[in-house]
Amino acid sequence: MNQTDNIIEVYNLKKYFPLRESFLDNLLSRERQYVRAVDGVSFSIRRGEVFGLVGESGSGKTTVGRLVLRLEEPTEGEILMDGVNLGQLGDKELRRERRRMQAIFQDPFASLNPRMTIGDGIGHGVRIHLIQDMIASGEINRGEVNTKVRAIVEDMMERVGLTPAGFLYDKFPHQLSGGQRQRAVIARALITTPELVLADEPIAMADVSVRVLLLDLMIRLQREFNLTYLYITHDLATAKYICERIAIMYLGRIVEIGALPKVYGKPLHPYTQALLEAVPVPDPEFRRQAPMPKGEIPDAINPPSGCRFHPRCPIARENCAADEPELRELEPGHFVACHYSEQFL
């Protein structure tokens, strides 16, 4: 792996959440149980790409995102940003590195302070991070701070399509539409000029027509600001329109990873195949024929032995219950964690 190419490298990442124990469990000193939300995940994100992390609910995708941003301490494993291990940084250094990362979450209403105007909300990060530098460098003096902040914020509002910016600046979140609110969240994330943006289901709450506009905006901003996205979603259909590379997660593990056209065009893992087949197509001429795997994702407290998908897998053989498959590169840049994927090449 070329170090300089990757903005993020993740090695053998694990996050176990302890289950709440009852008094009786303690008394009988029963073994503590854990939800293995993320259980040995390795991947890297290249600078300037849109890297998709896709999975059903409970697959651990959101936890991976939170771990990368260090909103959560990993149980095990390493996360390197530009080769620097974030786990070894002190609080102060971590805070500096965090400026290079921002997040956009699903619910824009929950992400915005209801008692702060849109402009103040977006400008908050400017006051904290950028203005001090500007004063220090003598670019502006203290008296000009408010004018400067407003100018920076309004410029960003124009860029994300929150127009007329001067008018919307003093509005409160509840006075905006859902699409506008998500634009405000995007503006707030980008205003501190981050390099990596975690986008966790950023368009899941929006309607079809608004989704297209938000996706389009995110792609445009990515080029404009030279951003790297970690795009987390359960929606395989919209992922197609934004992601360049994609990783499919199942029960805390990555089962397949590769360039999106490769993975979608020729999925090598039986789970990926089922997932792609299951997505309903908006064309009645394309009704699905293929049968679906039985059952649902098992719980992550006692995941199945061996390959975690084996109880539902149509091509499982005896050793799948015993041997856990590792990611193997079956095509250049296309990795799959399955013992018997060669047949799909």
Place this chain on the structure above:
Amino acid sequence: MPADVLYRVRNLSVDYNTRFGPLTAADRVSLDIHRGEVLGLVGESGCGKSTLGKALMRMVQPPGYITSGELWFDGQDLMTLSDRQMRDVRGRRIAMVFQDPMTSLNPVQSILDHITETILTHEKQTKIKDAEARAAELVDRLGITARRLDDYPHQLSGGMRQRVMISLALTLQADLVIADEATTSLDVIVEAQFLDMLRALRQEFNLTILLITHNIGVVAELSDRVAVMYAAKLVELGDVREVFGNPQHPYTQGLMKSVPNIKLQDYELYKMEGSPPDLIVPPAGCRFHPRCPHVMEICSQHEPGFLSHQPDHYTACWIYDPHDEALPRQAVTSDQA
């Protein structure tokens, strides 16, 4: 009313009283639901599709009111029934499945109790034993093992909870099932399993389903016909292959081009400008005219009629309705919808 029409809705309007004045969430909606069909009802949030679904069961709660309309269900106008009579129609004749089964099921009642209670409420003579036997049989048919009957809702997965909801609709052999975003909270594979199950059940139980959803893919997968709703009005209605394959209304056209399609090699989506209107002060004329790429002068002045320009394909758009620019005729609401 033709024998194949199970539910005939005519000029149904529902208003909500808000602080800012009355809001019409369904505006003179007319449509027929045919016996044995799956009718999809699609639209974006706030278009009134859920309100319409509730109104069909007369379940609109204050501050909402049905202000006008006829609801001819199996030859009977539900608007003329007393509350007591209506309660018997709900559940026994028309059942509803909602998006979130966790809030629709009683958390302190086992699955078995849910089903037997439903049976015993509507069928006073049935013995508890018989009701329990029926529950076991039904649940087994839906792919839930009998030992889970004593479980409580929180012990089931999302997919299983939604199966229990369907089983409640099926116990009394309801003629019409209204599924309001029933698959929205499910993961794709579970959603696909659920759609497979509905497909099998509709054959077996001769079900009629009104499938209300924002998910165009789900409608394409399961429906025979589809109705498209925009800003409290129906804008298009017809065979699902016709409406999705050859949409007539500019809104439907835009919608279809902006829906992601995983099977296409195309990586561009159509951007529909603007956003749905405020329903307290809706635009005059056609409600889509401020966003319509084909807008004409008449569109902002007069409301288009909901007319059939091809057999069994209805559209509310002036493009297909020859009109005199100087003397635009009054909008009409078709009675054949």
